[in-house]
Amino acid sequence: MNIIAASGKGGTGKTMIAANLAFAVSQHESVSLVDCDVEEPNLHLYFPGPVVSVPVKTLIPRIDTEICTFCGKCGEFCNYGALSILKNNVLFFREMCHSCGGCGIVCPEKAVTEEEYGIGTVEIRKPSTHLTLFSGVMNPGEVLAPPIIRRAKELGQSGLTICDAAPGISCPVIEACSDADFVLLVAEPTPFGLANLRQMTELVRLLEIPAGVVINRSFGRDAVIHEFCEKEQLPVFLTIPFSRGFAEVQNSGSLIAREFPEWEQKFLALYTRISAEVSR
Amino acid sequence: MKIAVVSGKGGTGKTTVSAALADLCQGSLILADCDVDAANFGIVFPAEDVVSVPYAGRDVVEIDSDVCIGCGKCEDVCRFSAVQVIGGAAFVHPLSCEGCGTCMLVCPVSAISRIKMVSGEIYTGTTEKGPLVSAELFAGSGNSGRMVHEVKRQAFSFAKSDNLIIDGPPGIGCPLMATIGGVDAVLMVTEPGVSAVHDLKRLVVVCKKMHIRMFAVINRFDLSNQQVREIEAYCQAENIPVAGKIPFDEHVVAAVSACMPVTRISCPASDELSRIRAFVSDSTKDS
Numbered sequence: 001m002n003i004i005a006a007s008g009k010g011g012t013g014k015t016m017i018a019a020n021l022a023f024a025v026s027q028h029e030s031v032s033l034v035d036c037d038v039e040e041p042n043l044h045l046y047f048p049g050p051v052v053s054v055p056v057k058t059l060i061p062r063i064d065t066e067i068c069t070f071c072g073k074c075g076e077f078c079n080y081g082a083l084s085i086l087k088n089n090v091l092f093f094r095e096m097c098h099s100c101g102g103c104g105i106v107c108p109e110k111a112v113t114e115e116e117y118g119i120g121t122v123e124i125r126k127p128s129t130h131l132t133l134f135s136g137v138m139n140p141g142e143v144l145a146p147p148i149i150r151r152a153k154e155l156g157q158s159g160l161t162i163c164d165a166a167p168g169i170s171c172p173v174i175e176a177c178s179d180a181d182f183v184l185l186v187a188e189p190t191p192f193g194l195a196n197l198r199q200m201t202e203l204v205r206l207l208e209i210p211a212g213v214v215i216n217r218s219f220g221r222d223a224v225i226h227e228f229c230e231k232e233q234l235p236v237f238l239t240i241p242f243s244r245g246f247a248e249v250q251n252s253g254s255l256i257a258r259e260f261p262e263w264e265q266k267f268l269a270l271y272t273r274i275s276a277e278v279s280r
Numbered sequence: 281m282k283i284a285v286v287s288g289k290g291g292t293g294k295t296t297v298s299a300a301l302a303d304l305c306q307g308s309l310i311l312a313d314c315d316v317d318a319a320n321f322g323i324v325f326p327a328e329d330v331v332s333v334p335y336a337g338r339d340v341v342e343i344d345s346d347v348c349i350g351c352g353k354c355e356d357v358c359r360f361s362a363v364q365v366i367g368g369a370a371f372v373h374p375l376s377c378e379g380c381g382t383c384m385l386v387c388p389v390s391a392i393s394r395i396k397m398v399s400g401e402i403y404t405g406t407t408e409k410g411p412l413v414s415a416e417l418f419a420g421s422g423n424s425g426r427m428v429h430e431v432k433r434q435a436f437s438f439a440k441s442d443n444l445i446i447d448g449p450p451g452i453g454c455p456l457m458a459t460i461g462g463v464d465a466v467l468m469v470t471e472p473g474v475s476a477v478h479d480l481k482r483l484v485v486v487c488k489k490m491h492i493r494m495f496a497v498i499n500r501f502d503l504s505n506q507q508v509r510e511i512e513a514y515c516q517a518e519n520i521p522v523a524g525k526i527p528f529d530e531h532v533v534a535a536v537s538a539c540m541p542v543t544r545i546s547c548p549a550s551d552e553l554s555r556i557r558a559f560v561s562d563s564t565k566d567s
Contacts, residue, residue: 039453168449250473
């Protein structure tokens with residue numbers, strides 16, 4: 001089973017929910033935890049330990065200017081503007097390249113070969129017997145998040161996988177949600193949180209993945225979220241109150257399920273609810 | 281003066297800070313929301329007379345099933361697993377398609393063509409503080425970086441000599457880089473937590489690469505004094521001025537719920553935001 005914690009808005013508590021859920025479940029069974037927020041991965045801060053790093057590479061073209069006739073077909077083909085052909089030189093803008101391989105196919109002289117280029121890593125840690133963490137980490141300055149997410153998910157594939165998605169509703173999130181059995185939408189009970197929950201709901205409906213909601217940082221005034229969830233027939237599984245104490249636990253790199261036994265139980269119950277929804 | 285409010289980690293208070301700076305601004309002002317995945321600036325400053333223009337910024341391919349012979353060559357070359365032959369004809373998954381057109385190169389019967397997909401809407405409207413350029417990305421449309429670029433381009437064209445405040449996206453990838461290219465300074469909102477500090481450091485790497493002037497703001501600083509000292513030491517080592525430290529203040533929560541800038545309420549957070557605005561404006565005056 002593949003569970004994804006996601007939200008349109010950043011900072012709603014996706015990482016916190018994924019980490020606590022994985023921690024609670026790993027007291028009883030094996031879990032792979034995958035950090036798909038490769039621009040700003042944070043899960044490892046809550047599960048420090050020795051690391052094994054697997055590089056993530058993408059293919060970029062290398063043009064042999066001895067063979068190249070500067071016909072310009074590759075530049076014309078490239079839909080991302082990554083190749084610019086001058087009179088007797090070819091300029092390649094690596095950050096524009098999407099590694100589609102089309103330039104190699106279109107070249108009539110076979111002057112294009114491909115070489116590997118590192119864009120990030122997947123860091124693997126084993127913080128406890130039943131828990132393995134796979135963190136996708138994009139090198140700062142790079143832009144191609146999806147291949148790193150894909151690799152982290154491949155490596156982290158197991159009987160039970162919990163993924164922490166990047167905020168938003170665009171390509172990194174869609175990549176994280178591919179093959180998902182369930183999306184846990186983390187919502188903040190504010191007008192911002194509601195607006196972004198609405199967008200996320202649209203996305204999971206489009207992707208046809210069942211979803212449920214966790215309300216985080218509640219001040220006990222969550223009516224707007226409940227009304228929306230009722231209308232959309234989204235189950236609300238768990239409400240986590242705002243508490244300075246929780247914020248401190250979180251900010252110092254710990255987990256509420258680790259610090260407070262009753263919260264370990266609540267996250268276990270959350271897992272039971274999700275499993276029941278998925279097998280329905 | 282063009283300022284982008286960014287953070288790396290989401291939820292550190294970008295919109296709260298952006299809205300406060302906008303509210304405190306006296307002269308003519310342009311607002312832009314570059315978090316097209318989750319645009320919230322317009323919730324604080326509702327716009328009137330909104331002009332909405334569809335944004336067709338995304339290419340995808342289409343396969344004519346009447347022409348397709350189901351040979352599968354397109355599926356073989358597609359690196360995004362976006363094409364699949366099912367029952368003798370190829371189909372495109374528009375969510376996965378990157379519009380590269382490699383499949384078109386190998387199709388023996390020219391069954392594939394490229395179309396522009398509308399991936400969202402760009403809005404321009406008038407708020408009480410000045411024009412607001414924002415956007416809404418449709419759920420499932422990739423490529424928010426290009427759309428951010430378009431929002432910023434329009435905001436810049438409005439903001440020739442005026443002040444511009446951009447509410448930025450989280451992260452350090454394409455939307456962030458599209459946001460900060462060409463601004464005069466970024467205001468990086470962080471908080472004393474392991475995640476926010478880690479993310480700030482990655483953000484600084486990117487801002488440095490792009491040679492952008494940086495200021496830091498520490499939000500909810502009183503939640504952990506230990507980490508505040510760490511952030512301050514880090515900023516000092518990196519030569520990044522800390523423009524201010526905002527206390528945790530329930531008035532901020534109340535202001536967000538009421539959809540208004542916190543600077544309309546007299547409270548400790550609002551006092552500090554006034555000082556932050558003065559600090560940034562004084563520091564940038566002489567340059």
